[in-house]
Amino acid sequence: MTNQLQSFDKDVHLSSRLIIQNASVLTLDEKNNYYVNATVIIENGRFKQILPHGNDFKSTKNDQVIDATGKLLMPSFVDLHFHTAVAKGWNDHLPLWEYLDECWYPSIRALDKEAAYWAAMASYMEAIKNGTGTVNDMYRQLDGLADAADEIGIRAVLSNDVALEEHNLDTLEDNVASFRNHNGRANGRIQVWFGIEWLPLADLELLKRTRQLANELGTGIHIHLNESTSEVDSTMKQFKKRPTEVAYEAGILGPDCVAAHCVHLSDAEIDLLASTGTHVSHNPGSNAKLGNGIARLPEMIKAGINVGLGHDAAECSNFIDMFTVMKFASLIHRAVRQTTEVGKPDDILRMATVNGQKALGHGHELGAIVEGFKADCILIELKNTEFTPLIENDITHLTSHLVFAASGSCVDTNIIDGRIVMQNRKMLTVNEEKVVNEANKAFARIKDKMKVVARDKNKN
Numbered sequence: 001m002t003n004q005l006q007s008f009d010k011d012v013h014l015s016s017r018l019i020i021q022n023a024s025v026l027t028l029d030e031k032n033n034y035y036v037n038a039t040v041i042i043e044n045g046r047f048k049q050i051l052p053h054g055n056d057f058k059s060t061k062n063d064q065v066i067d068a069t070g071k072l073l074m075p076s077f078v079d080l081h082f083h084t085a086v087a088k089g090w091n092d093h094l095p096l097w098e099y100l101d102e103c104w105y106p107s108i109r110a111l112d113k114e115a116a117y118w119a120a121m122a123s124y125m126e127a128i129k130n131g132t133g134t135v136n137d138m139y140r141q142l143d144g145l146a147d148a149a150d151e152i153g154i155r156a157v158l159s160n161d162v163a164l165e166e167h168n169l170d171t172l173e174d175n176v177a178s179f180r181n182h183n184g185r186a187n188g189r190i191q192v193w194f195g196i197e198w199l200p201l202a203d204l205e206l207l208k209r210t211r212q213l214a215n216e217l218g219t220g221i222h223i224h225l226n227e228s229t230s231e232v233d234s235t236m237k238q239f240k241k242r243p244t245e246v247a248y249e250a251g252i253l254g255p256d257c258v259a260a261h262c263v264h265l266s267d268a269e270i271d272l273l274a275s276t277g278t279h280v281s282h283n284p285g286s287n288a289k290l291g292n293g294i295a296r297l298p299e300m301i302k303a304g305i306n307v308g309l310g311h312d313a314a315e316c317s318n319f320i321d322m323f324t325v326m327k328f329a330s331l332i333h334r335a336v337r338q339t340t341e342v343g344k345p346d347d348i349l350r351m352a353t354v355n356g357q358k359a360l361g362h363g364h365e366l367g368a369i370v371e372g373f374k375a376d377c378i379l380i381e382l383k384n385t386e387f388t389p390l391i392e393n394d395i396t397h398l399t400s401h402l403v404f405a406a407s408g409s410c411v412d413t414n415i416i417d418g419r420i421v422m423q424n425r426k427m428l429t430v431n432e433e434k435v436v437n438e439a440n441k442a443f444a445r446i447k448d449k450m451k452v453v454a455r456d457k458n459k460n
Helices: 096-109 113-129 142-152 172-182 204-217 229-239 244-250 268-275 282-290 297-302 322-337 347-351 353-361 395-404 432-458
Strands: 017-028 034-043 047-050 064-069 071-076 077-083 132-139 154-162 192-197 221-225 256-262 279-282 306-311 379-380 411-416 419-425
Touching: 064 419, 077 113, 077 256, 077 279, 077 306, 077 322, 077 353, 096 297, 096 395, 096 432, 113 132, 113 142, 113 411, 113 419, 132 142, 132 411, 142 154, 142 172, 142 192, 154 172, 154 221, 172 192, 172 204, 172 282, 192 204, 204 221, 204 244, 221 244, 229 244, 244 268, 268 297, 279 297, 279 353, 282 322, 282 419, 297 306, 297 322, 306 322, 306 347, 306 353, 322 347, 322 395, 347 353, 347 395
Parallel strands: 017 064, 017 071, 077 132, 132 154, 154 192, 192 221, 221 256, 256 279, 279 306
Antiparallel strands: 017 034, 034 047, 071 379, 379 411, 411 419
């Protein structure tokens, strides 16, 4: 598992400046500044200078220069609820509970480090090529995931898929080991949180122990909550309370917790999320495809909850494209509420960038193009039909296109931690063909293991 492109220098930003010239720049800073024909200087992995009228800036021979004429520079996306995908498109016609039992759990129980590594490589590559810079990835075999994230160059918050031991997933001990082995790796680009699969596979003791360990290690918690009506019913039967109420009782909720889905929330549960400062990952594409329903997004926002966006898993959405997630996040709510007063492009863009970084504890240095912030950003090609017509200096026209018209194929360049990881839609950190081939082989091996396990189970 070694880097296939030796020309990629992980420390390039330490020895040279990266100069982006002639760019339109959507900063998504607090004032929502938007510049046309600006120059942005990146040094030591951070935004050193933003020159709104930078056409006269003179670079030196040691600088790495990108001419961004006809392109938009904006913060890269945060996929706030992410599962590495090993089996995208496989038996994905089933509703959530049946899909979990027949496909998802068998596939991730059959994982080994090698398969997880190549599955993560393929998943992270698809994310990068569609404009994502940060993933909040709950999965298994974190040694393989951390190796992949380190090599490909993505920013990753990783968490194990923790459940009670009887369910043959990950344990809290597995998660502690992952934290000790990988938290802070790649100059801090990789972090490790605790992950809780969901309440039907947990008990109160496990949840309380998770909070205790997270506090001791100073890290966060990533959990599924209120995803489906069947989950709510199962939790009510098991705990005599609704899922978010159980999480609150166990101490799980808080400003260091990301709760994924939160589709079926009561008013009281919304209040609990808001009062504890818990962040929510809204995953509208996955929720729609699995038939789980539509989250109460306007109510969550009104309550003051910080909401980001996620694709969930490619097994249950079939894409790792935050442009598609943004469309769903606006259009679904406009349709069901029968109003255009929800899902406004500016709000949706911030969910996919600023809000996601805030949820992961990065809001003080990521999520916007601001001098001193870490340089995670993308260049988007504006000279194409998705952005035609475009009034150059009209930010409202631009953001409308970004949310309603654009797709991941518009992303030309992805810069993470000040390093160019993709340029001209070509990965600079990995051999794309090798990643695809090895990911296909990995799934073939996993599928064979799943067949053996299923056959043995039927015998018994």
